[in-house]
Amino acid sequence: MRITAALLEQSGGHALPYAQTTPLQLAELELDPPLPGELLIRIDAAGLCHSDLSVVNGDRARPMPMALGHEATGIVEALGSADDADFAVGDRVILAFLPACGECARCRAGEPYMCSAGAAANGEGRLLNGGRRLHHDGCDVHHHLGISAFATHAVVDRRSAVKVERDLPPEIAALFGCAVLTGAGAVFNSAAVRPGETVLIYGLGGVGLSALLAARAIGVSTLVAVDPSAEKRAIAESLGATALAPDAADAALPALFPGGGADVVVETVGRAAVLTAAYQAARRGGRVCTVGLPNPAERFDIPAISLVADGKTLIGSYMGSAVPARDIPRYIALWKEGRMPVEKLLTSINDLGEINRLMDELAQGRAIRQVMRP
Template sequence: MQIKAAVLRQSGDQPRPYQENAPLEIASLDLAPPRPGELLVRIDAAGLCHSDLSVINGDRPRPMPMALGHEAAGTVLALGDPDETQFAVGDRVVLVFLPSCGECVACQSGEGYLCAVAAAANGEGRLMRGGRRLSECGHDVHHHLGVSAFATHAVIDKRSAVRVDADIPPETAALFGCAVLTGVGAVMNSAQVRPGESVRVYGLGGVGLAALLGALASGAQPVTAIDPSPEKRALALALGAAMAVAPDEAPTLPVPDVVIETVGKAEVLAQAYASARRGGRIVTVGLPNPAARLDISALSLVADGKTLMGSYMGASIPSRDIPRYVALWRAGRLPVERLLTSISVLADINALLDNLADGSAIRQIIVP
């Protein structure tokens, strides 16, 4: 079938404004039918994330051309296997940017978010079962993180989908596939925040604000935040943060038990590490440029008893955690819909990238 998708043909050093230079081209692509173990999904809503921008600017090298987008919700239109029992036509699904093979050492250890098989497929721009289902004039177009959600339709491995109730608005459901998995997971799975512990969040994009919501849902007190944007700080306060300050005001905040860093810059991670109390835990979910290096006191790891850990996809098991987070949303404890900045059409995507790059948006949703 023919679909519309936002295709990146060259990454790195993309000049701004993106609205004028249009690094993403809305192209007509051929989409092959799903194979056994795969699903054809209509994309109902897709969110823009800094990970998409990292591919465009070259911080996350990927093979080109590539159809971008990895945070989305959709509806199952066709099954690659007529005997499929896990999914049915008409199911609403949240798409997940890292499936798990279930067989490698990480998966067998309960750490599917570190699945080497899925990571290799994502790095090569293919699906888990091999090859690509997207093409243009007979030439392959690569998949972004097994999803390629900035499109009208996608073929995905069924391990990249989690079924959710159909009454969840698609623009809300999409957020559970990346921002919520990563931010809330960093708090609940990686840091394992306990009631009464203090939490500080660096960066108030979609992931950072999701982490803030996760900390509040975990009973953390106080929850504080740092971001240069007055608008984002105001939202953090409205969501329940005790304090939200600009970076130069960080010394005014109480020393935290747990720090969540979501900015993706090595210098900010160093600040986050220094800010934690002795014996504190620092969790980073940001994705810096691969060449960036972290400079901290090696002695402090022992002398101050600090724990520094990375958290990929919030150390989440999507099939377990998305239903948990949806239940918290239904209970009013994770009001993730308040992270939505706008809902736009696919043709507006390059202008939306400018908003993402300059920090004026939290989560922008595309409805193809």
């Protein structure tokens, strides 16, 4: 079938503003029908994430050409096989950006977010079953994280989809696929924050604010949020932050906590210098959880002795250490109860044709989560 998708021909080398240089072009692509174990999804909302921007600006090298987009919701329009009985035409699904094979050592150990087969497929721009279902002018187009959601339709592995209630607002449902899954998961799963602990969050984009929502839902005692944007700090305060700071390197941050540092520090910026500041801001025996994806050339430098002498724990969190089929319904339930007001993350709802302008807004730190409707 013919679809419209946002196509990136080259990663990196595009000058800002993207609204003028237009690295992403809306193109007509050919989409193959789903194979057994796959689903055809009509996309009805997709969120713009910094991971998308990182492919455009070259921070995250990916095979080209690629149809971007990995945070989305949509409706099942076709099944690749009658054996896919967990899904039916008309189901609403939220898409998760790492399909888990269920067979590798990490999947068997209960860590599907570390699935080696899923990671390999994502790195190669293909689906988990192998190959690519997108084509343009006779050439294959690579899938972004198994989804390619900046489009009217997508074919995804069934293991990338989580069935949810049909009546969820699409613009809210989409956010659970990455921003909430990653940020809330870092707090609930990776760092295992406990009620009464103190938490410091660096970066107040969609992932950082999702982490903040989760920390408030748990019931932490002190919650400090750091971001250079006054607008984002104001949002964080409205969502329950007890103190705010504009500078990641602010030497006064540890003094905001009774123990001379936070019990848990969550870093979502994706810069080595910020991670260094986050590590320093944790108390002795504290936990530092990093979620951001820096440029691979960046290096993180700390005194090696501090890991032992200060007893700190450094935790990497990919996809919020999530089991999507377990965690997405859990986070939706918290939203419905009013304990995690995810709708506050929504900056704007836009047409897909505005994607380059929206990339500019994201690159300049003026947006939290912009959702596009094809």
